[in-house]
Amino acid sequence: MAIDPSNNQWKTLDKDLGRISQVEYAVQYVSRPMVGVGVALAFIVVAALGALLFFGQQPSSYVVIAAAAFGAYMALNIGANDVANNMGPAVGANALTMGGAIAIAAIFESAGALLAGGDVVSTISKGIIDPASVEDAQVLIWAMMAALISSALWVNLATMLGAPVSTTHSVVGGVMGAGIAAAGLGAVNWPTMGTIALSWVVSPALGGLIAALFLAFIKAKIIYTEDKIAAARRWVPVLIGIMAAAFGAYLALKGLKKVIKIDLEHALLIGLVSGVVFYAISAPFIRRQSEGLENRNKSLKKLFALPLVFSAALLSFAHGANDVANAVGPLAAIVHAAEFGAFAGKVSIPTWVMVIGAFGISFGLFLFGPKLIRMVGSQITKLNPMRAYCVALSAAFTVIVASWLGLPVSSTHIAVGAVFGVGFFREWHAERRTRANSHKRGPGKSIAPEERRRRKLVRRSHFMTIVAAWVVTVPAAALMSGVIFLVLEAVFV
Incomplete structure (x- = not known):
């Protein structure tokens, strides 16, 4: 039988084309992460050019341009790390897709920052550094630059390691480290630092306890x-009313200070009215939505899904209103010192600085946020809409309780602590039911210790990584900031 040489040629060509296709797929796989890095770099360049547009005629414009670039870098990292805490539970519970969560978070974070973000920020970040120690504008500029760079680098590193950390604590550590390097240990307000350290324990513990109590209920x-x-018809509207009351008070207390300053008593009154209104609205809605549903847990998930989406959106708005100003505070301080050549205890945040913060968060979330969203939402413990709703409810409720008690708290620590609280409560509850069932089955039916360890509902590796990152955040950011300040001082002063 004769062999057709043309067939062999075609087979050889097909193999070569197959190899080329595999190379193309490999190139696409390798280059995909670089697209995000490229877009991020482009945003940083645009932020620097925007600063050049505003400060091009100023003698110290190069400092502001560099600070704007690092401020944009910090905002990108906030979006990649901090925002995941608000959206992770909703995504993990399948109430939102990843794309939907990113879109909602980007819109509400930006709206919170631009519409309700604080227009005044303490340049010494909540009294951490004695103002008298950094009255020299040049020292202040390099100290705030070091704080900005170090906090951004630390949050970036934490994101790469898959650890959600507090960006506010990163800024606090950066300011503290730069202050020590500039003026010595005596420059630090150690009682204030003590209360911040206390929040490392109070925030996650309170968030976890409140989330566990709601889940138990x-x-x-x-x-x-x-x-x-x-x-569900009886109690879901009550839970929605509690959520509305908590968010109403939270937003009145934290999110509307740009429009009007509201004290705690009036904020609680606003929350009470919001709770009553939303209970009245949600009761007939839940009644209609529950018609025809089967008497099973799967049906309950449908009733909690929509309130969970709203709670995630409100958390994002409140986060944008409250935390973005803290993150761009060092940049605002640098701009003020460069423009007026003097120190100020409080400065106004220019609109273009808030725009950098708002858009940077959106870009950071879109480009790098999914990793932390997945980790918070599904890799610590398994969440469904009821458990995720408890997390969101706890996040808003804990801030109100902490404000009433006068305790400093971190929104990141509260949200992640609430996820841990839900997971550990599930473990405790499952263990209790197992013991009860084993007593019913009688002796000889107990579960082996190895099997009990396998059934743990909270991944211990993530727990240890996150707790370690929380403990290390302030000292790590402080050490990096001190070194960076000394380098900047040696090069430019």
Whole structure:
């Protein structure tokens, strides 16, 4: 039988084309992460050019241009790390897709920063450094530059390691380290630092406890009842009212200070009115939505999904209003010192600085946020809409309680602590039910210790990584900031 040489040629060509296709796929796989880095660099360049546009005629414009670039870099890292805490539970519970979560967070974070973000920020970041120690504008500029660079680098590193950390604490550590390098240990307000250190324990513990209590309530009053749908009709509107009350008070207290300053008593009154209104609206809505649903847990998830989406959006708005100003505070201080050549205890945040913060967060979330969103939402413990709703409710509720008690808290620590609280409560509850069932089965039916360890509902590796990152954040950012300040001082002063 004769062999057709043309067939062999075509087979050889097909193999070569297949190899070329594999190379193209490999190139695309390798280059995909570089697209995000390229877009991020482009945003940083645009921020620097914007600063050049505003300060091109100023003698110290190069300092502001560099600070704007690092401020944009910091904002990108906030979007990549901090925002995941608000959206992670909703994505992990499948109430939102990753794309939907990113879109909602980008819109509400930006709206919170631009519409309700604080227009005044303390240049010494909440009294950490004695103002008398940095009255020299040049010293202040390099100290704030070092704080900005170090905090951005630390948040970037934490994101790469998959650890959600507090960006506010990173800025605090950066300011403290630069202050020590500039004026010595005596420049630091150590009682203030002590209260911030206390928040490392208070924030996650309070968030976890409140989330666990809400989950216990939902299990007792809704999940473990004979008629789950009837129980949901009674209690889900109450939970929505509590959520609305918490968010109403939270936004009045934290998110509207640019428009009007509201004290705690009036904020709680606003929250109470919001809770009553939303209860009245949600009761008939839940009743209609529950018609025809089967008496099973899967049906309950549908009733909690929409409130969970709203809570995630409100958390993002509040985060943008409250935390963005803290992050761009060093940049605002540099701009003020460069423009007026003098130190100021408080400065106004220019609109273009807030724009850098708002858009930087959106870009950072879109380009690099999915990694932390997945980690918070699904890799610490398994979440469903009821558990995720407890996390969101705890995040807003804890801030109100902490404000009432006068305790400094971190929104990042609260949200992640609430996820841990839900997970550890599930472990405790499952262990209790296992023990009860083993007593019913009688002796000889107990579960082996290895099997008990395998059934743990919170991943211990993530727990240890996150707690370690929280503890290290302030000293690590402080050390980096001190070194960077000394380098900047040696080169430019």
